Amino acid sequence: MLSIERNSLEQLASLLLERVGLKITPDGYYGLRLALQARMPVLGLTDAAEYVGNLRQRAGEQELRSLIPLVTVGKTEFFRDTRQFHAFERSVFPQVMDQGRAEGRQVKLWSAGCATGEEPYSLSMVALERNGTPETVDVLATDLNPVATESAGNGFFPARRLVGVSEERISRFFQPVDGGYRVAPAVRNLIRFEGHNLASPVWPQVLARSLDVIFCRNVIIYFDQPTIVGVMERFYESLRPGGWMFLGYSESLFKISTRFEMVEVGGTFAYQRPMSAARKPAPVTTVRRPSQPFVPPVPRSATDVESVLRDLKRKAREREEAQAKKEVAQPKSEPAPAAPPSIQLPLRTPVERLAEVIDSIERGDFPKALRTAHSLADDEPEDLAARLTLGNVHALMGNLDEARDAYQLALSREPLCVEARLYLALAAMQVGQLDEARQELTRALFLEPTLAVGHYLLGQVNERRRDLDGSLRAYRNAIAQRKQPKHDLIGHFPDLPRSNEAIAQAAQYRLAALSER
Numbered sequence: 001m002l003s004i005e006r007n008s009l010e011q012l013a014s015l016l017l018e019r020v021g022l023k024i025t026p027d028g029y030y031g032l033r034l035a036l037q038a039r040m041p042v043l044g045l046t047d048a049a050e051y052v053g054n055l056r057q058r059a060g061e062q063e064l065r066s067l068i069p070l071v072t073v074g075k076t077e078f079f080r081d082t083r084q085f086h087a088f089e090r091s092v093f094p095q096v097m098d099q100g101r102a103e104g105r106q107v108k109l110w111s112a113g114c115a116t117g118e119e120p121y122s123l124s125m126v127a128l129e130r131n132g133t134p135e136t137v138d139v140l141a142t143d144l145n146p147v148a149t150e151s152a153g154n155g156f157f158p159a160r161r162l163v164g165v166s167e168e169r170i171s172r173f174f175q176p177v178d179g180g181y182r183v184a185p186a187v188r189n190l191i192r193f194e195g196h197n198l199a200s201p202v203w204p205q206v207l208a209r210s211l212d213v214i215f216c217r218n219v220i221i222y223f224d225q226p227t228i229v230g231v232m233e234r235f236y237e238s239l240r241p242g243g244w245m246f247l248g249y250s251e252s253l254f255k256i257s258t259r260f261e262m263v264e265v266g267g268t269f270a271y272q273r274p275m276s277a278a279r280k281p282a283p284v285t286t287v288r289r290p291s292q293p294f295v296p297p298v299p300r301s302a303t304d305v306e307s308v309l310r311d312l313k314r315k316a317r318e319r320e321e322a323q324a325k326k327e328v329a330q331p332k333s334e335p336a337p338a339a340p341p342s343i344q345l346p347l348r349t350p351v352e353r354l355a356e357v358i359d360s361i362e363r364g365d366f367p368k369a370l371r372t373a374h375s376l377a378d379d380e381p382e383d384l385a386a387r388l389t390l391g392n393v394h395a396l397m398g399n400l401d402e403a404r405d406a407y408q409l410a411l412s413r414e415p416l417c418v419e420a421r422l423y424l425a426l427a428a429m430q431v432g433q434l435d436e437a438r439q440e441l442t443r444a445l446f447l448e449p450t451l452a453v454g455h456y457l458l459g460q461v462n463e464r465r466r467d468l469d470g471s472l473r474a475y476r477n478a479i480a481q482r483k484q485p486k487h488d489l490i491g492h493f494p495d496l497p498r499s500n501e502a503i504a505q506a507a508q509y510r511l512a513a514l515s516e517r
């Protein structure tokens with residue numbers, strides 16, 4: 001029998017705040033309980049106080065890394081990411097239903113990493129609204145954490161967790177019970193909850209080419225690259241040709257897999273297993289990107305935006321050159337005033353709009369960067385890159401409160417966002433709040449120990465705090481990351497050294513300068 005006292009939950013919450021900046025209020029203690037119930041038996045512990053005590057030891061760091069993804073199990077909601085659900089509801093689900101009906105088979109959906117069940121229940125509600133029945137639709141809902149799937153299977157939710165569910169859906173799909181709501185049997189009946197580890201190399205529960213749609217959102221962010229590559233390979237094999245996959249908003253297959261096609265559907269992006277060459281995909285209201293099969297929805301890396309930016313700049317340059325040629329050919333009586341070399345294209349996608357913000361930042365036109373970043377962040381509230389870049393523009397203009405607000409908003413969407421920690425540290429450095437900067441960098445480095453720029457900035461902060469040993473250590477750590485894969489930062493901050501080589505050189509320079517003192 002596990003003993004989990006409130007006191008241990010409070011201590012764990014304060015440890016998570018200190019180490020990774022995760023803010024867990026008493027409202028979220030149920031998530032902590034779930035995580036403890038999953039991890040304590042693995043270590044053979046029954047007393048939460050002992051478990052938390054172990055976490056505080058140096059050797060507890062590894063365990064803390066295993067615990068964190070489970071803690072964020074609380075971070076799920078019904079109909080999370082409305083755009084994706086609209087796309088699913090209006091385009092993808094009707095299409096796969098038509099196909100299933102035509103082939104006389106059940107449509108199979110999978111919520112992989114389903115946490116406490118909000119995602120598969122949302123899928124089930126959409127299916128019922130579109131006349132799905134247990135005979136025609138099957139929703140597999142799996143999670144690594146057996147306590148989460150057990151809680152999900154109970155189908156009970158306190159009222160506050162129904163945020164995002166319309167009144168109409170509440171009255172149709174939920175039954176009020178003591179202390180909250182229980183999902184109606186019809187919603188529960190479409191779903192099979194099971195334990196499953198996505199990272200394991202074989203998936204006996206899932207047959208090859210059996211699935212129509214996979215939702216695997218906000219799960220792979222916790223995996224390292226080789227694990228993600230393996231998971232994506234197995235997802236690919238499990239999908240029918242033409243089958244769909246939705247990832248979390250800040251997750252992409254950039255540099256991970258080229259086997260899926262990226263398709264714009266209903267204002268968002270989804271991945272699709274291509275049909276065999278002989279068969280064309282059934283028509284859906286989608287826009288395909290012919291020359292760029294692989295444009296991530298939100299760039300996890302700056303590279304995507306940079307390539308769009310380069311492209312836009314090239315086009316702007318070509319237009320200027322064409323204009324200049326025209327003027328030479330037909331000299332005007334009055335020379336036109338020289339226009340600043342800015343990008344003035346009809347911008348469509350969030351990536352292009354972000355590229356415009358970066359272009360304005362690089363030209364030093366901060367007011368324009370701010371306007372564009374603001375409207376982008378308003379239009380795309382879940383776009384982390386937009387939100388973080390908006391914060392950075394504010395920081396560059398000296399509006400530090402607004403910058404911090406933007407970073408905090410990013411953290412409220414993505415509590416383990418390393419970049420938000422890094423940029424918060426930069427903002428703190430800007431106003432000489434060195435303790436805060438140090439704390440934020442320590443958090444960023446806990447989440448991403450190979451973040452070379454984090455080590456380098458920590459070296460700078462320690463120098464300014466006159467902590468010579470600390471700065472030497474941090475610069476050496478920065479140099480040690482030289483051979484690590486580069487961590488592409490979400491959000492743009494000008495003049496941050498980006499390659500690990502450049503960072504190592506800068507750190508080496510600082511080490512040499514310090515040793516001369």
Ligand SMILES: C[S@@+](CC[C@H](N)C(=O)[O-])C[C@H]1O[C@@H](n2cnc3c(N)ncnc32)[C@H](O)[C@@H]1O
Binds near residue numbers: 076196
């Ligand atoms: C943040 S929740 C995401 C919930 C839901 N998909 C959503 O987007 O709202 C992440 C879930 O991934 C699960 N998870 C983490 N590692 C996993 C693994 N190796 N296999 C399966 N699930 C895993 C966690 O237990 C947690 O429930």
